[in-house]
Amino acid sequence: MLKVENLTKVYPGGTVALKDLSFEVSDGEFLVIIGLSGSGKSTLLRCINRLIDPTEGKVILDGIDVTASKGAELRHIRRKIGMIFQHFNLVKRSTVLTNVLNGRLGYLNPWTTTLGIFPGEEKKRAMDALKRLGIDDKVDSRADALSGGQQQRVGIARTLMQEPTLILADEPVASLDPVLAHSIMQYLERLNKEDKVTIVCSLHYLDLIQRYATRVIGLKDGIKVFEGLPSEINREKFKEIYGEEAQDVRATALE
Template identity: 50%
Template structure:
């Protein structure tokens, strides 16, 4: 379970990223976070694994406070949290396999990691992860030679190799074409359902949120303005979240959201 209790984040320039957010996310949920740019979606996601520190409140992962965790405790909590970025966050000059093996860094000592001396069980785990996202044939290819969609699937494989219990995905399909977007979303949904992994994803596309989610959370100016099922997320609800009327084509996934 992920719990956010009275969480607020105020940046140094005075901008409120989050304001009094209270949420409980249960194991195995597929949660989409929607809202305009600047609504606080990335702030919320990055607060959960403490890539940024909140200003007040507390965030707990399985009843352990990540907010007040020591460096050692934080490393252990983060070991269970995989992160997928819009920009893929891969080492482009390294092979696909080496990038996936970076998900095993927290399980190995520093020297072994620096020398790229991963145990065979870690290599096997990484190869299996690549097979699950259908790019096993690219294992020894430089990451820079892959398409955007393939690079994002490497990112997903990295979280599989990490054996993450929670996946946080920050607009992972924003730079992908529609076909590749569906492949990536299908991969995430498959991991969610088959492995009972909690997925929390920031999305621009309303139709994707409705199709793949078990729960949708709408943010506006750092506040939660909607929290419900896809069935409850009507066009009127999205109009409230985005603060303006939505045309039918926008509901079908127009990028200007």
């Protein structure tokens, strides 16, 4: 259970990215966050695992105040929160195996991993994760030798190594073509359904939202302007979230 209470983020330049945002996510939900670029989606996701420190408000995960924790405690919380990125954020020059093993660093002895030593069972775990995503044949390739869809699957495999209870996905398919987008979303859906992982995901495409989300939150200029079921997003709501100009381009899908 994830609780976000009165979250506000003001950047040093004075930009208000999030304004008094509150919502709850129950275990096993597939929550999708929508909104224009710059509406605060990325900031919100990063405030949840404290890659960004919020200015005010609280994030509470399973009863623990994430915003108040630091050091080892924060790292232990982060271990259980997976994150998937729009640009995959793999270490391009490292192998696929190393990239996947990176997901396990929070669990392992800092000294041996600093020397580049990973236990055999972790390598097996990494292979299992890669098998599950169907890219175990690429294990020894350099990450930058892979296509975008393959790189995102490595990103998901890295997250699997964390054995997460919550996955934050920051526009995971925005750099991929529609076919690949569905394939990546299906992997996330399987994690959600089979492994009971709660998912908080920001998305742009309406058809993906209708297909995968169990609930939707709409953000506009850091303010929550919509919260409800995907089926509740009608033309009016869409216009409200995305603005007048977006109507012609996107809303046709609703007709």
